[in-house]
Amino acid sequence: MRKTAIRLADGRELLYYDARDGAARDAADPRPLAPAGRGTELRTDPLLGDTVAIASHRQERTYHPPPGLCPLCPSRDGRPTEIPAADYEVVVLENRFPAFAGPGRCEVVCFTADHDGSFAALDDERAALVLAAWTDRTAELSALPGIGQVYCFENRGAEIGVTLAHPHGQIYAYPFVPPRTERVLASAVAHRRRTGRNLFDDVVAAEEADGRRVVLSGEHWTAFVPYAAHWPYEVHLHPRRRVPDLTALGAAARAELPVLQRELLRRFDRLFGPGAPPTPYVSGWHQAPVRHPLRAEYGLHLEVFTVRRTPGKLKFLAGSESGMNVFINDVPPEAAAERLREAASE
Structure with a gap:
């Protein structure tokens, strides 16, 4: 480069x-x-x-x-x-x-x-x-x-x-x-005190063991709809070997990532059928905070979600979500994962 x-x-x-x-x-x-x-x-x-x-x-x-x-x-x-x-x-x-x-x-x-x-x-x-x-x-x-x-x-x-x-x-x-990162770190600390294990490792292991919400997998990455997804269609993509940020990825995981990330985004575009306009989404890399005492507890992951809940209808952040930060999801995570699996490339 x-x-x-x-x-x-x-x-x-x-x-x-x-x-x-x-x-x-x-x-x-x-x-x-x-x-x-x-x-x-x-x-x-x-x-x-x-x-x-x-x-x-x-x-x-x-x-x-x-x-x-x-x-x-x-x-x-x-x-x-x-x-x-x-x-x-x-x-x-x-x-x-x-x-x-x-x-x-x-x-x-x-x-x-x-x-x-x-x-x-x-x-x-x-x-x-x-x-x-x-x-x-x-x-x-x-x-x-x-x-x-x-x-x-x-x-x-x-x-x-x-x-x-x-x-x-x-x-x-x-x-x-x-604030989101601070809340995640607080959850990670509580999980470590309660179990002696890392929260990110346990979440990924639990989703892979359950399997119902797994959307796609590679040798070095796994993508799933979270158990308590906030958005109608939301996927988290994690490396199987936890790292704090993009700089710490190994060569094999780095080589596999672009293929899986683009496939995931193509599936979002297929969710609402042929002829539907491109799916609006937010795709963001959550990385460990810099020089933070709890940096080692955080796990790099990509979050992709859309505000479209069905053709022609959006998920609006109204009173409960905007006023109280309590999300109400109209699409069960298991159903969302099934739809995203069905949208796989030919």
Whole structure:
């Protein structure tokens, strides 16, 4: 893998990731952009203890640009975009409208220059390159002072709230440990005290032994619908050998992962039958918090879920979910797993 770093007109960093040497990556950004540097205020909820980012500048971010004006497509025909090159493989750049900045960092990951592509449609080499970029960014962002956790994720679909249709994901280097992770760690500590074992190891072993909610398996990975799934269709993909984050994956598990991840996303797209629009989803890598005393108890895993519960109907987070964080799932996890098994590639 070759990595080339440049600076955009406002000072933000952009990184080109290429599978091999040879591509020209020296094009300059000609846009007259003001220097980056808008800040975010972090506030703590006195009742819940949660950290909330106040980021008013994000009101100005690009919202569903018209055809031909996508900021994540390559710069072509005299139309400069966020990416100065006329073509690219994988690009990571600092978000122009970050939720966190100093401390913290927000990055955009462009999977392909093809505006109409998708992660599931990538070939083996490109999917592996995206994984290499996630891994590299996890290592570099984790080394920054003040970072609590690195989260690599993709939001896909307008129903999720995506404002740019180009196939891309994001990386958040949180300057704190997010509430979800704190709750998981608390559960892991309680499980260790009660049983003497690791919670992630026991969850994966129990799902594999039960089998009803297992969706797909490889030699090094297993994917299942959680026993108490929050979302209509939700799958967790775990390595069979627990590791804290993407940087710790072995070569064999790393090689197998892109195939299984793309197959999982293709199954989500087949859930609602031929002719259905692409399934909206969130796909995110949960990694162990950085420099945390309980880091060794955490297990890397991918979570994929959709807000679509049936053709033409969405799962809305209404009173109970939004107001009290108590989820009510209309699709039994066992039924969801069966549907996802039936959606396997031919």
